[in-house]
Amino acid sequence: MALRILSLNVWGGRLHGPLIQYLAGVDADVFCLQEVVHTPDARNDWLLYRDGNTELPQRAHLFDEICAALPEHAGYFCPTARGLLFDGEDKLHSEFGLATFVRKTHAVIGQAMDFVHGTFSPNGWGEHPRARNAHCVRIFSYEDGFSLTVAHMHGLRDITGKEDSSLRVEQARFLVRLIERVHRNDERLVVCGDFNVLPGSVTFEALARLGLSDLVTTGGHTDTRTSFYPKNGRFADYMLTTPHVKIRKFDVVAHPEVSDHRALVLDIA
Template structure:
């Protein structure tokens, strides 16, 4: 089983990302920072937040669905706000999505919030609402159940330091994973956590029996050349049984976002 975890950067590098996932055909794709604007046929809209202006692929979720037609796709919105078509405001949902090959039976799933709650009338003040999604699959080839849970961790304008909100978020993420994981299951937790190595978030997960794969290997970070700020770590992948790993990698090439894909083979 191959699992890819990736922050999609709102589809800013749309062509490269869609081509990559279509070619890779992972069994499970955990994709964060996904845009869903069903009320428009526009390809591109603009996100504006003060000085922060970013092109967004208007129907990023739909585009990835088209690239992975043989998959069950679930979009989990965190909020609905507006993107802009020049001076016209377009309602748009923002969140994360999970894509599961239809060859894998989905035998349980959970969706919830790790920070705040759904906001239908704007993206809200920072740190904003954050959702998470988990699926429990049956790997017929390996004859075992596997749970996979991912989130996009809250962004705090002050930085990636430990905060009570981030600790509470980690406990909620852990609770969501545990709610669909049964005794004997292989459990995977991943996502853009927006924390540094050595954070309380990772400590909470490790205390619960998870091994983090990015920081326990010699990777230089999970960001690529598109990311110009200091702090090269944001994304993490954890498993409750390292012996089940066939291969794990952080891919710096191809560049399909300002985050690197995390690729786990079981």
């Protein structure tokens, strides 16, 4: 049997209908999702994020809706911050972060979540570049007879660009430390997410010390963004594996478009 891992920045659920339909039908064993919204007190489905002149619609109950779409999976929500979203002029406290979903037939035998930049902000979204975290799970597949560690990260966003900086060097170091807390050296390892870095980043040098190599760039893919992303610099999302991982198929999904990021889907034996 093949085990499927999906990584996707869900863009706050802005393409909610197509997104939920895609996640419900893709049949992944592990979902690694970034930019997930969780607003327990919201009465309406849509809220507005405001930052200066920027206004972005956010799906208020996105985490709960994904949980409902994936009833055969256990969901783990990992917030980076709790800030304000707007329902008209009403202000509501909302959390924003990562979510990981693991099929319930797999055993979760280890996990760790921690910050790779900054720390949890309970009283606002914080100053740029804002806090970022990563989540790492170690699972055992009874059907396939092996254990596997999967980690994903939402890398810090710097308004000056995606070039390496001292903060990104530190972020890569923290990510490696987090993985080392969970992973066993003789096991399969997959690391993925919206890294917000360029292909030549020192992030990949740090991860290479764990034996990881990237499937996006080595597979000849040149774009991990959809038509909803109008800017240049088409790399953001990556998926890396160790040599222990037996790859059946890897895809940077162009269609359907369910975010401004493309989904990364990996099937392993």
